[in-house]
Amino acid sequence: xxxxxxxxxxxxxxxxxxxxxxxxxxxxxxxxxxxxxxxxxxxxxxxxxxxxxxxxxxxxxxxxxxxxxxxxxxxxxxxxxxxxxxxxxxxxxxxxxxxxxxxxxxxxxxxxxxxxxxxxxxxxxxxxxxxxxxxxxxxxxxxxxxxxxxxxxxxxxxxxxxxxxxxxxxxxxxxxxxxxxxxxxxxxxxxxxxxxxxxxxxxxxxxxxxxxxxxxxxxxxxxxxxxxxxxxxxxxxxxxxxxxxxxxxxxxxxxxxxxxxxxxxxxxxxxxxxxxxxxxxxxxxxxxxxxxxxxxxxxxxxxxxxxxxxxxxxxxxxxxxxxxxxxxxxxxxxxxxxxxxxxxxxxxxxxxxxxxxxxxxxxxxxxxxxxxxxxxxxxxxxxxxxxxxxxxxxxxxxxxxxxxxxxxxxxxxxxxxxxxxxxxxxxxxxxxxxxxxxxxxxxxxxxxxxxxxxxxxxxxxxxxxxxxxxxxxxxxxxxxxxxxxxxxxxxxxxxxxxxxxxxxxxxxxxxxxxxxxxxx
RNA sequence: GGCCCCAUGGACUAGUGGUUAGGUCACCACCCUUUCAAGGUGGUAGCACGGGUUCAAAUCCCGUUGGGGUCACCA
Numbered sequence: 001x002x003x004x005x006x007x008x009x010x011x012x013x014x015x016x017x018x019x020x021x022x023x024x025x026x027x028x029x030x031x032x033x034x035x036x037x038x039x040x041x042x043x044x045x046x047x048x049x050x051x052x053x054x055x056x057x058x059x060x061x062x063x064x065x066x067x068x069x070x071x072x073x074x075x076x077x078x079x080x081x082x083x084x085x086x087x088x089x090x091x092x093x094x095x096x097x098x099x100x101x102x103x104x105x106x107x108x109x110x111x112x113x114x115x116x117x118x119x120x121x122x123x124x125x126x127x128x129x130x131x132x133x134x135x136x137x138x139x140x141x142x143x144x145x146x147x148x149x150x151x152x153x154x155x156x157x158x159x160x161x162x163x164x165x166x167x168x169x170x171x172x173x174x175x176x177x178x179x180x181x182x183x184x185x186x187x188x189x190x191x192x193x194x195x196x197x198x199x200x201x202x203x204x205x206x207x208x209x210x211x212x213x214x215x216x217x218x219x220x221x222x223x224x225x226x227x228x229x230x231x232x233x234x235x236x237x238x239x240x241x242x243x244x245x246x247x248x249x250x251x252x253x254x255x256x257x258x259x260x261x262x263x264x265x266x267x268x269x270x271x272x273x274x275x276x277x278x279x280x281x282x283x284x285x286x287x288x289x290x291x292x293x294x295x296x297x298x299x300x301x302x303x304x305x306x307x308x309x310x311x312x313x314x315x316x317x318x319x320x321x322x323x324x325x326x327x328x329x330x331x332x333x334x335x336x337x338x339x340x341x342x343x344x345x346x347x348x349x350x351x352x353x354x355x356x357x358x359x360x361x362x363x364x365x366x367x368x369x370x371x372x373x374x375x376x377x378x379x380x381x382x383x384x385x386x387x388x389x390x391x392x393x394x395x396x397x398x399x400x401x402x403x404x405x406x407x408x409x410x411x412x413x414x415x416x417x418x419x420x421x422x423x424x425x426x427x428x429x430x431x432x433x434x435x436x437x438x439x440x441x442x443x444x445x446x447x448x449x450x451x452x453x454x455x456x457x458x459x460x461x462x463x464x465x466x467x468x469x470x471x472x473x474x475x476x477x478x479x480x481x482x483x484x485x486x487x488x489x490x491x492x493x494x495x496x497x498x499x500x501x502x503x504x505x506x507x508x509x510x511x512x513x514x515x516x517x518x519x520x
Numbered sequence: 521g522g523c524c525c526c527a528u529g530g531a532c533u534a535g536u537g538g539u540u541a542g543g544u545c546a547c548c549a550c551c552c553u554u555u556c557a558a559g560g561u562g563g564u565a566g567c568a569c570g571g572g573u574u575c576a577a578a579u580c581c582c583g584u585u586g587g588g589g590u591c592a593c594c595a
Contacts, residue, residue, distance in 0.1 A: 016594080018594085051594055051595065054595080119593090127521085131521090132521080133592095134591085164593050179525095186524090187523075187524070190523095191522070191591085193592095196592080203593090205592090205594085207595095225589095226525065227589055229590080230523070230590040230591075231590080254588070260587060260588070261588075291544090293532090295532085295534075297533095297534065297535085298535095301542085301543045302543095303543085303544050321525075321526060322525095322526050322527065323587085323589090327530090327531045327532075327545085327546090329532095329546055330545045331545095384557095385558095386557055387557045388557090447554095459554050467555095473555055474557080475555070477555095479554090
């Protein structure tokens with residue numbers, strides 16, 4: 001995809017600041033960014049805040065922050081309001097007004113004084129007749145072929161009657177263009193309504209402002225969601241009115257809900273921040289979203305990409321046409337891949353603050369004389385990294401590395417305890433107390449040689465020990481777990497545990513009595 | 521409803537006239553194993569339908585069906 005020499009690729013992401021960035025927006029931003037970077041071009045962000053009613057305070061800032069956190073950084077920003085930031089349409093009102101005037105003079109646009117009621121009535125009537133609702137041209141000024149005398153129009157203007165400016169769409173013109181992902185697309189201008197360009201509050205509509213800005217900002221490629229495809233004719237007509245060359249366009253397939261409708265809140269989380277909050281990392285989200293509609297093709301079986309790798313490999317030709325369901329199953333898998341690949345140092349950086357906060361709340365068993373906190377954390381991470389999907393699970397799933405278990409998982413106890421379990425366990429505790437070499441290796445030998453003469457299998461002890469130490473029936477290799485936790489804590493927990501979990505049959509109440517004890 | 525877009529297993533997709541239709545997630549089984557994972561091996565499951573064109577169609581054309589988008593002084 002070569003561009004003419006001297007014609008720099010410039011792509012843009014143009015969100016409206018009405019809330020948090022959602023994943024569809026993130027993907028649009030990402031594709032724009034990737035394409036620009038791939039082509040050695042510029043990526044810019046433009047805030048489209050022309051709807052004063054829907055504008056949300058601070059949304060622009062949060063949008064930018066989320067993008068930045070994901071590694072998508074605009075190439076241009078400029079000083080306004082005392083800060084550097086992206087282009088903002090509400091600060092460019094004069095420009096739109098000026099171009100609107102030009103269209104008015106060229107008679108490509110006209111004043112429209114119709115009231116909301118009139119428009120509504122007209123719409124209803126047309127719908128009733130089975131027609132596509134469109135502006136009724138009978139209301140046009142006389143000189144534009146309508147019925148409103150010029151004098152009346154001028155009078156209303158002078159009197160300050162509210163008005164909007166509409167573009168005059170020519171009749172029956174075929175509008176064709178080449179979409180970079182969809183190929184040739186054709187519309188008939190007869191199906192295009194006289195779009196409002198300037199609203200009565202003096203703000204431009206999206207269609208008008210974005211065309212002007214794309215031209216003024218020398219945007220070479222407009223990459224946006226498919227929901228904009230049907231407004232292409234309006235935009236193309238505007239370019240023609242101004243005599244400007246339109247940018248190349250690519251309409252991206254939509255991101256879908258599980259029911260295949262356009263991705264929306266209601267059916268689950270859509271804000272990027274929601275996913276971040278749940279523990280998904282920006283890298284995984286970017287990776288995931290990049291693959292929703294794009295792939296390398298040619299038998300490439302790769303699934304994990306960093307942002308830099310995407311920058312290198314992305315291309316618009318490899319963007320698909322069909323909508324893609326945003327299904328988080330695969331995102332979870334990706335997150336796990338990233339955790340496995342992440343450096344220990346980086347994980348410690350994230351979970352150490354979490355851990356310290358936890359340690360504030362409860363007293364810990366961590367023997368800081370024996371080992372430093374970071375070393376200890378490092379060992380825990382090493383043991384747990386294959387078993388967690390999120391960084392925060394390092395804390396929640398391995399709390400027993402830091403605190404005594406608060407109880408013992410009932411199901412596991414029932415499954416692993418038999419009549420003489422506690423008896424054998426008691427003897428084994430004494431052995432552990434005497435064990436100097438508390439390494440995983442030696443612990444394994446010790447346990448095996450302890451159990452063999454008693455006619456038991458290692459599992460006979462392994463499971464109960466695990467449960468008394470951790471409270472749960474799953475976790476890393478027992479021997480390694482014991483080594484990390486350390487002898488003192490191990491022995492203490494076992495001694496305490498053996499009192500709390502009586503062997504079956506010993507207590508009168510059987511299972512229910514045991515339950516009571518366990519919940520103690 | 522008008523206009524526009526789309527159509528490979530449950531999800532994401534490879535495939536551009538000749539393939540036993542490939543990969544990833546999920547799912548199932550087995551192996552490994554002290555649990556849970558991870559890993560390994562294998563498996564269930566797909567070209568929406570109907571016509572053409574062609575020696576040959578998932579692939580090209582037409583139609584049907586299905587899905588989606590859009591028809592605001594919202595973007």
